[in-house]
Amino acid sequence: MFAKLLAAGEKAKREETVYSRSVQATSQAFNVDGTLLHTHTHAFERPPPIPIQRPPAPDKPSTPTLPIPPNPPTDTLPEKTVPPEEPLPPLFQDFEAKKASIVDILFKQNTADGLGAPCPCGVAGATRTTMCRECWNYSAACTSCFVKSHVHAPTHWADVWSPDRGFFLRHDISALPGSPGIYLGHGGSPCPNVALGFVPQETFTIVDTNGIHSTKVQFCSCGIGDRAEQLLNARLFPGTFRRPRLAFTFAMLHDYHIHHLTSALPAYDYIAALRHLTDGFFFRDAANPYDQFRDVFKMWRILEAEMRAGQLHGIDRFFPRRPPGNLAVMCPACIEFGVNTTHDEAAISDPSLRRLLFTADGNFQANHYLKTMEPKLISFYRGRAFFPSDPQYRVFAHRIKKDGQGSEQKTTCSYLNAINKQEKKKFVGTDISGILNIQCSHVFVVSTVDLQYGERFLNTDYAWHHAFLQRGLPTLEEMENLTGLFSYDIGCSYRVHALSRFLSRDELRDVADLVAKFEYCVPLVHVSNHKDNCLYLYSSAYRTGAGHFHGEQAEQVWPYSNQFGGQGRQMCNGNRQDLYIDLFNYWNFMKVVLLPAQLYNDLIRAAALKDEKLKVFISHCQSYSDKVPEWNKESREARTVRRKEVCCVYRHTPSKVPSQRRIYQALVDKAEGKGSLVAEEVSDEDDSMLEDSDNDEPRPPSPITLSPKHPKAVPLLLKHSISARDLQQKIMCTHAAYLQHETPTLLTKLKDLRSALNTTLTRLRTVQAQVTPQVAEDIEDINPEIENNTPEELPLFLPSHYTPADRVAKGLVALGTLELQMLEGAAYDNLARLRTVVRLLGAMGSDSKKNDYGQARHTRAKADLINANIKFETCMAQYNATRRAMISLGLPETDPTFKKMDRNSTRRKATTENRAPGDTYQTDGLLWTGDAIDSSNRLTHRPLVNNQHTSTAEAVGTQSSQPRKRKNKAKDKGEEPTSKKSRTGSPVATPLGADPVPASADGEASKDQHGWLWDIKSSSRHVSDKDVDAFLEEGNRVQWFRAEADVIRWQEEWERKLIEFLRTIRHYDKMADVWESLATSADSSPSKAAVAMKTSKHYLELSRRCEDVFRQAGYVYRRPHSSPRMADMTPAASTQQGIDTAADGGNNRAGDSPPTPYGGDHDLPGPAGGHTVLEDDTVIPFIQTARSNLNLTINNAIHPPPSSSS
Known part of the structure; x- marks a missing residue:
């Protein structure tokens, strides 16, 4: 059924x-x-x-x-109002106005003036029939005139008018009457050794940027070279060197090369486009030279690489440490001994200044399909660039696999599947699963190897070995103070036996001593996928000398190279390697040109952040002044393991984090104001409404009969006023939550709070009647409806309620002074509670994410978090209300002690959370830093864009916690929800996950005193649980150590960028000198000398621009000996020497003034124009002095001098 x-x-x-x-x-x-x-x-x-x-x-x-649909009557249909169209931008408005005339001009291109008229050449019978659309201002002429005028442009198409058809027909030049050919060897004229009137009969195919031409070529018979040489002299690259019948123009090869590198244009698509240009309709009738083009372009590419690298000029004799025949573009800023370093730098013991920085990363998009009939074409580079010699590398990989030592060590951090449990199915059908790159910290590719069935350590070892050889091995003296940092996404397991692997392999042993100098880290984004222990063992944020080396530079090249993945996996492996070498060389070349701007961004950012982080650190030292001396005795490098967890000064002890329920109970005690300053100053039997406990119930007013002269009359008045003001703010926050969620629980809560407020107001009015009877008339004017329904809107009729004139008239000036003093204490108390609430909220969120699984626990946790967020909003509103009252009594709005509080001001990076990418750019809000920084803009010092028209990749910015997606509307009390069907709604965003709120004018940071909240002593006396107290104390300690690490890392980054700027200038100078020497060498032909001299001037211009950018950053580099080349580089000299930046690929447009050259400090106003002058022998002392000053500042912040008032 x-x-x-x-x-x-x-x-x-x-x-x-x-x-x-x-x-x-x-x-x-x-x-x-x-x-x-x-x-x-x-x-x-x-x-x-x-x-x-x-x-x-x-x-x-x-x-x-x-x-x-029915047919309703027409008169019953409502009139449809069509919304008006949005106006077009002015450009497109002008286009619409000109469209008719533009179309008319376009149609006119299909005809010509004077067709059929006699040709101006005067030859009898010659008429205007032929046009050239590629020559500017070309008038219709006869075919003979067309041939004569195109002797030096034989690949222009001839449009011949056909009277019978009534339109132009496209012809090659050899298809015109008389079958004229293209003559080689004599400037376009026929060879004198060829019989007069000889017509070439052999069809020849020439591929140019405007299409594929089937024409006729007449070779020279004077013995000036074979056919291939004659074609090359005519700027035609032959498809074969044995009786060629096809050639590609140099312009076409160069055009495709640029399009290929910049837009990943495949050769197949480029040839298809040329066939369309040949015949836009019957495009398949055009010849298809795709197969020949692939081979020709392979040869063209290696020739360009050898010319660009100087190998055809014999450049190796100037770089003896580089491998012979090197074709890779090198990084100017990284250490290259004998090129951009000095003897003074060799004696530096600071690890941040003499540190080699490498990153490694694999990419499985650059794989290669396994084919049975693949041609065995090798790479033309033959190990002279990023890829090592392929035959040697395959022998090495095969021997390791045969010996059974290719298996990798297991690790517990293999979230990325880079080592363990790799999915073998994704490598089916491939013999090469991808590539692995070694790059420097400036995102220059240094070496590349192929991967076989995953990413194994032997691949990384060989790539790293090849990277060392590319840069040149240092001497023993140079290696004495040399250090290194190697960033790898599986560096935690790679480092275990790295040195032993290099020592055990004959191919790798020559760099083992250099490998021993290296430490290992995991990139800051990848480390979040590892176990938490890896963050504190292998994060560069907590490693001395690392600076801001986040290690994620290795990822930046992949979006560019992945565009070519579909092309490379179909090629034979030799062509595939040539493809990636060409891509990475172009990538490095762009980095060479734009490196000054990148260094400028890094230097300016590091300079700003090191100062900002120092101010924040000093404010923490002042806040925890009683604890800092003891904390400072702890080791920053120590890492101990307790219960399989790494413990260090940068991490909360995991076992000490209290549960969420205990944190919540302590939060309730703190948020309700138990033990507050005001409550301690006034102890009375009627002091029952300061706190808003979970049992808020209205109480009947107690009779109060106090004389105005009673010693506690005025304090009791002010106490009740502060209590009433706090209750009013809590009612407003609860009412806002009720409007959002409309739960019965919140409605009941509102009624209870309003009843409690009415009780407090009754007590307040009773005391006011005795202390300030002069405001009785104002109290009588209160609207009864407001008093009964919304008492939170009632004024309190205190001195802060009146204007200064009214206070004088009513005799409230003296009471206003006392109220201001009481409000100041209440404001400090509000801020103390708010700080504790924010810290506990962060801990509650962390605990909830880890431990709240299952419906019951999740529901209970959500209820607690919702209530805690309401308490946070209340604390912040109470402080702001107190501040407004103080301003009414005379406190300046710009007072540096009490600033307006918003969500942005309460931001704090949770100390219970691991460090997240982008944390170094985020600074805690005013609630935690006081006046150290301006919290209105937390991204002020992200990477900049300067006038060099470049930018750097922004690091990922994250918050330590995110807003909850849903909210449990449980009761606003501490007990657990009893109903499983609790309604949910949108959450109240936590201060840690809130969106930034622009700060007001009174939130500007003051630079005169320390943080405005750090006069408040420890709030531990307000927390009822000892474990929660210890947890908060440890959070302060972790915050202090992390702040110190931020200061030192950005100081190291600033120091390194100064050195790298100088290395870059030296590298440009070195290359300019080398190419100038190659131009003037005895064995250099005039053509070679011209290429070498042009390249020398390019590097000289790069050096000048780099110095100009360095000056913009506030520094001047003075060379040991003034170079006459630099002094001669004036705009006039540049023009005479052929340094036309527009023609040579510069970014100056016609009519723009070139940058002002600089050949020393003679054009600076004053001794150095306000700039810091650095020389090779003074830059190291300058950096060491800056480091000493920083250490002194930190020491004074930890141990303030006795005379210091702060």
């Missing part, structure tokens, strides 16, 4: 599907009056079936029929 029902259901479902498809496939249009205008059936759908009238079956509903 069940089977029959199921079959009937499936049949009905199929019928409904057929019907729905028929409805979708039919589109109907109606007239304005509702009548059917037309019905259109899409071509890709079957027409709807003709409906058959049949009675519905009694046991199942009838199938619905296609609804047909």
